[in-house]
Amino acid sequence: MTTQLFQNAANSADLAADSAITVDLDAIVENWRYIDSLSSPKTKTAAMVKANGYGLGSGAVASALAGAGAEIFFVASLGEAIELRQIFRAKNHDNLPIMVLHGAQRGQEDALAAHHLIPVLNDLEQISRWQLFAKKTGTSLPALLHFDTGMTRLGLDADQADWLIQNKAALDGLDIAYVMSHLVSGELIDDPVNRRQLACFNDLRSWFPGVPSSLANSAGCLLGRDYHFQMTRPGIALYGIHPLEKVTAQLRPVFDWQARILQIRHAVAGDRVGYGGTVELQRDSRIATIGVGYADGYRRQLGGKAKVSIGGQVAPVIGRISMDSITVDVTDLDKAALRADFAALIHDDYRLEAMAADLGTISYEIITNLGQRANWHYHGGV
Amino acid sequence: MTTQLFQNAANSADLAADSAITVDLDAIVENWRYIDSLSSPKTKTAAMVKANGYGLGSGAVASALAGAGAEIFFVASLGEAIELRQIFRAKNHDNLPIMVLHGAQRGQEDALAAHHLIPVLNDLEQISRWQLFAKKTGTSLPALLHFDTGMTRLGLDADQADWLIQNKAALDGLDIAYVMSHLVSGELIDDPVNRRQLACFNDLRSWFPGVPSSLANSAGCLLGRDYHFQMTRPGIALYGIHPLEKVTAQLRPVFDWQARILQIRHAVAGDRVGYGGTVELQRDSRIATIGVGYADGYRRQLGGKAKVSIGGQVAPVIGRISMDSITVDVTDLDKAALRADFAALIHDDYRLEAMAADLGTISYEIITNLGQRANWHYHGGV
Numbered sequence: 082m083t084t085q086l087f088q089n090a091a092n093s094a095d096l097a098a099d100s101a102i103t104v105d106l107d108a109i110v111e112n113w114r115y116i117d118s119l120s121s122p123k124t125k126t127a128a129m130v131k132a133n134g135y136g137l138g139s140g141a142v143a144s145a146l147a148g149a150g151a152e153i154f155f156v157a158s159l160g161e162a163i164e165l166r167q168i169f170r171a172k173n174h175d176n177l178p179i180m181v182l183h184g185a186q187r188g189q190e191d192a193l194a195a196h197h198l199i200p201v202l203n204d205l206e207q208i209s210r211w212q213l214f215a216k217k218t219g220t221s222l223p224a225l226l227h228f229d230t231g232m233t234r235l236g237l238d239a240d241q242a243d244w245l246i247q248n249k250a251a252l253d254g255l256d257i258a259y260v261m262s263h264l265v266s267g268e269l270i271d272d273p274v275n276r277r278q279l280a281c282f283n284d285l286r287s288w289f290p291g292v293p294s295s296l297a298n299s300a301g302c303l304l305g306r307d308y309h310f311q312m313t314r315p316g317i318a319l320y321g322i323h324p325l326e327k328v329t330a331q332l333r334p335v336f337d338w339q340a341r342i343l344q345i346r347h348a349v350a351g352d353r354v355g356y357g358g359t360v361e362l363q364r365d366s367r368i369a370t371i372g373v374g375y376a377d378g379y380r381r382q383l384g385g386k387a388k389v390s391i392g393g394q395v396a397p398v399i400g401r402i403s404m405d406s407i408t409v410d411v412t413d414l415d416k417a418a419l420r421a422d423f424a425a426l427i428h429d430d431y432r433l434e435a436m437a438a439d440l441g442t443i444s445y446e447i448i449t450n451l452g453q454r455a456n457w458h459y460h461g462g463v
Numbered sequence: 464m465t466t467q468l469f470q471n472a473a474n475s476a477d478l479a480a481d482s483a484i485t486v487d488l489d490a491i492v493e494n495w496r497y498i499d500s501l502s503s504p505k506t507k508t509a510a511m512v513k514a515n516g517y518g519l520g521s522g523a524v525a526s527a528l529a530g531a532g533a534e535i536f537f538v539a540s541l542g543e544a545i546e547l548r549q550i551f552r553a554k555n556h557d558n559l560p561i562m563v564l565h566g567a568q569r570g571q572e573d574a575l576a577a578h579h580l581i582p583v584l585n586d587l588e589q590i591s592r593w594q595l596f597a598k599k600t601g602t603s604l605p606a607l608l609h610f611d612t613g614m615t616r617l618g619l620d621a622d623q624a625d626w627l628i629q630n631k632a633a634l635d636g637l638d639i640a641y642v643m644s645h646l647v648s649g650e651l652i653d654d655p656v657n658r659r660q661l662a663c664f665n666d667l668r669s670w671f672p673g674v675p676s677s678l679a680n681s682a683g684c685l686l687g688r689d690y691h692f693q694m695t696r697p698g699i700a701l702y703g704i705h706p707l708e709k710v711t712a713q714l715r716p717v718f719d720w721q722a723r724i725l726q727i728r729h730a731v732a733g734d735r736v737g738y739g740g741t742v743e744l745q746r747d748s749r750i751a752t753i754g755v756g757y758a759d760g761y762r763r764q765l766g767g768k769a770k771v772s773i774g775g776q777v778a779p780v781i782g783r784i785s786m787d788s789i790t791v792d793v794t795d796l797d798k799a800a801l802r803a804d805f806a807a808l809i810h811d812d813y814r815l816e817a818m819a820a821d822l823g824t825i826s827y828e829i830i831t832n833l834g835q836r837a838n839w840h841y842h843g844g845v
Contacts, residue, residue: 096541097540097574098542131758131786132756132758132786133758133836135786157754157787157788158480158481158754159478160476160479160480160836183788186723186725189478192479203725203726204726204728207726231735231740233734233736233737234788235726235752238728238729265735266739343566343568343617344617346611346615347620347622348615352615353613355615355616356647358613358647358648358656362615368615372539375832376515376517376518376831400615400616403616404513404514404517404539404831406539406565406617408615408616422569441764442764445757446762449758449786450757450832450834452832453835454543
């Protein structure tokens with residue numbers, strides 16, 4: 082997928098930006114199809130496109146997946162849902178349901194209905210709010226019911242679930258499309274909490290016969306068909322990141338991140354590099370300054386840890402990361418390699434997972450914080 | 464500045480978003496005026512608005528500062544400069560110069576000239592490129608000359624500077640508006656590197672008599688008038704962040720960050736909270752789930768460290784930070800406080816500096832990565 086982004090003078094945005102991100106929509110579609118293939122044909126495979134499609138562009142990602150046959154989409158907030166609805170309207174996907182994980186917050190009822198959005202109801206207050214609105218408008222309103230089975234984050238707690246089971250009239254006027262829950266530690270295949278949550282969820286859903294169910298996030302999709310029910314909700318796997326520690330799923334990386342080489346300079350032994358002069362060069366060196374910095378989501382803690390690839394050769398990032406640039410020791414690179422105009426920030430010798438490990442975080446956090454200053458390209462899709 | 468953002472039902476964007484950021488343009492103007500007051504009336508005080516105005520919105524920030532009398536603006540890349548030029552055009556500030564720190568990269572000459580942008584020339588290659596373009600177009604082209612005095616990042620190295628001083632014809636056709644350099648450790652008031660850089664810069668500038676000079680970033684503005692020359696270039700101080708460790712400058716905080724309380728739930732002793740179940744509750748508790756997560760720049764490492772303020776009372780963030788939400792222990796909060804619809808993420812008991820310290824980074828990195836999913840408000844300005 083690597084392309085000579087900055088040598089394409091025909092593209093003025095590439096000429097103007099110092100970094101570029103290319104999203105491979107076909108790879109995202111392929112990852113969705115792979116996850117879809119793991120479950121029974123009767124199980125629907127939704128697509129999680131919250132947080133702007135995990136940072137990669139919810140409009141482009143959701144449109145590509147809708148074109149590939151995905152039928153259900155999840156976002157976090159009403160704002161994200163309205164944005165996606167507008168995109169779907171423009172692209173003739175307006176029939177597709179959009180589920181709002183944070184539910185029906187106070188005052189949001191009109192907007193949810195106006196944009197044909199389906200809230201995930203997380204507590205009795207939300208249920209009551211949505212039911213009152215159904216009554217007021219004289220319509221039957223769709224919703225998902227979310228039961229907490231161990232996250233203590235969103236969803237009805239055990240007491241509220243008990244109450245609801247005893248008082249199902251609280252759901253009158255609502256059309257419950259799915260009951261759902263969410264896995265705490267799905268990425269740890271052997272964690273007994275997975276089976277405990279599964280048992281708890283099976284107990285809860287037994288009180289709602291005939292209502293379809295959903296439990297699996299990406300990791301859950303890989304835990305086996307017990308976890309799939311009538312709908313899975315993969316997120317991170319669509320974006321090419323392996324959710325499970327021990328299983329190698331067939332997922333393709335979906336993005337490429339490059340930045341312009343702004344300057345290549347000579348420096349002598351004893352020179353110090355970057356803010357605070359934290360690195361003292363031990364030899365006469367060549368230093369390349371590259372146009373990406375922590376304002377672009379190239380995190381500050383990567384100084385002295387990360388490696389970039391220039392003309393196919395690997396060079397270490399030295400000194401502190403600046404807001405708009407990084408400094409790289411290219412002393413050992415061939416002259417031929419240094420004819421490149423750009424550096425690859427994620428590459429075979431420094432994959433997204435390695436960057437996440439160097440930051441003590443998960444890949445999710447990196448991709449959801451890629452900066453808007455880059456020039457964004459989308460390949461593939463429909 | 465704290466406002467009841469989410470109770471303003473008249474604002475549909477606030478109703479739809481789960482978090483809101485309010486930027487106080489008057490505070491930014493006041494900070495610029497304070498920095499400006501430190502230098503002689505003959506010294507111009509530029510405004511650094513790169514990285515989208517340090518994450519807070521370059522268009523709004525630059526327009527407010529232009530209205531307040533700032534006359535010179537700096538950005539990093541050509542792309543940022545074109546965006547700012549378009550905003551200035553729309554707001555009748557088109558006469559204001561925009562300096563591009565990353566200079567004239569290959570192929571950018573036409574766009575720089577078309578948008579009346581002034582490149583900071585960082586090496587002989589850039590000088591030659593800009594001079595050739597001047598010759599080709601038969602015009603005199605403005606530029607800044609950047610000499611490196613210790614960053615080893617951008618700017619002419621010592622050898623190139625020597626060569627240029629011996630070969631000033633290389634500048635024919637260029638109108639050098641300023642010679643400049645950049646401080647390595649300006650934030651450390653006693654670091655001897657400051658005075659070494661100052662001496663080195665004074666030597667270099669002596670070879671360009673009559674050309675105005677510029678050395679000071681925000682920290683440099685506070686180091687004293689020796690560092691000010693004809694132009695200072697404050698950045699971070701405009702955004703209310705103190706650049707110096709030991710000096711208390713009169714800077715006002717410029718932004719406010721709040722997020723919606725999505726749900727308040729009961730949990731019992733022994734329940735675990737969040738992904739991985741990393742926290743086990745030691746008592747029956749009330750947990751609030753708040754609509755901000757690491758995708759919004761509320762970093763994952765804040766789990767178990769940060770504190771939010773709800774209805775004026777402080778509550779700890781517990782468990783892992785999710786992509787779209789955090790969980791907060793509100794057991795000890797008054798019922799009255801829990802009537803609030805939102806939590807303040809930055810507040811008197813947990814200032815931006817405290818968050819940066821918890822993350823082992825600098826405040827700059829936090830503000831430049833605030834997420835676009837928030838509803839952004841701007842107060843003040845002109």
